[in-house]
Amino acid sequence: MKTIDRGSAGPARVAIVGGIHGDEPAGERIVRRLADELDAEGDGSSDGIIRLIIANEPALAAGTRYTDTDLNRTFPGDADSDEYERALAPRLAAELEGMDAVLALHTSHSAPPPFAIHSGLTPSVRRTVTGLPVEHVVDASGLRGTTLDSTVPHTVSIEVGRQGSEEAVDFGYEACLSFLRAHGALADEPPTFTPTTVIEGEEEVPKGGGEPHVHYVNFQEIPEGAVFAEDDVYTHRVTESGVVPILASEHGYEEIFGIYGRVTGTLEPPESAVPNREGDITNTAGKRAE
Incomplete structure (x- = not known):
C-alpha cells in the first residue's frame, strides 16, 4: 500500500x-x-x-x-x-x-x-x-x-x-x-x-456455468416477464415491474450476473451548504442539514 x-x-x-x-x-x-x-x-x-x-x-x-x-x-x-x-x-x-x-x-x-x-x-x-x-x-x-x-x-x-x-x-x-x-x-x-437518481440494490443475481448471456444494461428497466440473464444453469426471468440491473455483465464476475435494483427517488444536493471540519453539512444559518 x-x-x-x-x-x-x-x-x-x-x-x-x-x-x-x-x-x-x-x-x-x-x-x-x-x-x-x-x-x-x-x-x-x-x-x-x-x-x-x-x-x-x-x-x-x-x-x-x-x-x-x-x-x-x-x-x-x-x-x-x-x-x-x-x-x-x-x-x-x-x-x-x-x-x-x-x-x-x-x-x-x-x-x-x-x-x-x-x-x-x-x-x-x-x-x-x-x-x-x-x-x-x-x-x-x-x-x-x-x-x-x-x-x-x-x-x-x-x-x-x-x-x-x-x-x-x-x-x-x-x-x-x-x-x-x-x-x-x-x-x-x-x-x-x-440531484442524483437513487437505485436501491435488492439482491445479487447468481451465475451458474456455461455461456452467459445478459440482455439488459445498467439502469435499463426490465419489462415484467422478460429474461434479464441466463446460462446453462439459470434463467433469470423478472416477475414484477420496476426492476433495473446494476453492474450487469456477462464476464465481469465469477459468481453473479449483476444485481437487481429499483429506483426509489432522488438524492437532492445540500441546500446553501458548506463543509465543516467534521465533514458534516451546515447551512449558512448554522443549522445542521440532514
Missing part, C-alpha cells in the same frame, strides 16, 4: 483510494496523476489534507483482481491473517480513520454510464454523491457488509467506466476533481451539485 499526502485548500480531511482491485489499473493511474498535479503544501492556511492511496500493489503488479482474496469483500479484515488482502484491509482502514470524506475508485465490465455507490447516507456522503458528475447512485446498504464503503464512514465508491478503457481514466480523474471541489479541498473553481 502506498500513501501520498497533499495539501488542501480547506479544513476537511479527504481521501481518494485507487487500486483496490489489481485488474482495475485506472485507479492507480488516476491517483498518481493527482499526486503529480496537486500542491504538496496546499494553500498553507488550513489543517486539511488530501490523502491519496494506492491500495493493493501486489495485485496491481500481477494484473489480477487479488492475490489471495477479494479485498473489497474482506473488510474489516484481520491483521493476523495469512491472506494478504485480509491482513491489508485493517491497514487501509487505519489510513482512512478520521477522514471526513473518502472516494474509492473502481472500473467494471458493465456498460456505461458511470455511477456512485454508498452504504449509508451521511451529510458527507450526500455532498460527495451530488457533487460527482454522475446521474445515478446505488444504495448498497441492504447488500454486502464487507466492502470499503460499508465499513469506513463517509465513503462513496464510484464506477468510473469500462475496465481497461482510457475513457474510465479520463472520467475518473475529472470525478476526483469534482469530489475535491465538493469538500472544499480544491479551490480552482466552485463545486457543482446536481
Whole structure:
C-alpha cells in the first residue's frame, strides 16, 4: 500500500483510494496523476489534507483482481491473517480513520454510464454523491457488509467506466476533481451539485456455468416477464415491474450476473451548504442539514 499526502485548500480531511482491485489499473493511474498535479503544501492556511492511496500493489503488479482474496469483500479484515488482502484491509482502514470524506475508485465490465455507490447516507456522503458528475447512485446498504464503503464512514465508491478503457481514466480523474471541489479541498473553481437518481440494490443475481448471456444494461428497466440473464444453469426471468440491473455483465464476475435494483427517488444536493471540519453539512444559518 502506498500513501501520498497533499495539501488542501480547506479544513476537511479527504481521501481518494485507487487500486483496490489489481485488474482495475485506472485507479492507480488516476491517483498518481493527482499526486503529480496537486500542491504538496496546499494553500498553507488550513489543517486539511488530501490523502491519496494506492491500495493493493501486489495485485496491481500481477494484473489480477487479488492475490489471495477479494479485498473489497474482506473488510474489516484481520491483521493476523495469512491472506494478504485480509491482513491489508485493517491497514487501509487505519489510513482512512478520521477522514471526513473518502472516494474509492473502481472500473467494471458493465456498460456505461458511470455511477456512485454508498452504504449509508451521511451529510458527507450526500455532498460527495451530488457533487460527482454522475446521474445515478446505488444504495448498497441492504447488500454486502464487507466492502470499503460499508465499513469506513463517509465513503462513496464510484464506477468510473469500462475496465481497461482510457475513457474510465479520463472520467475518473475529472470525478476526483469534482469530489475535491465538493469538500472544499480544491479551490480552482466552485463545486457543482446536481440531484442524483437513487437505485436501491435488492439482491445479487447468481451465475451458474456455461455461456452467459445478459440482455439488459445498467439502469435499463426490465419489462415484467422478460429474461434479464441466463446460462446453462439459470434463467433469470423478472416477475414484477420496476426492476433495473446494476453492474450487469456477462464476464465481469465469477459468481453473479449483476444485481437487481429499483429506483426509489432522488438524492437532492445540500441546500446553501458548506463543509465543516467534521465533514458534516451546515447551512449558512448554522443549522445542521440532514
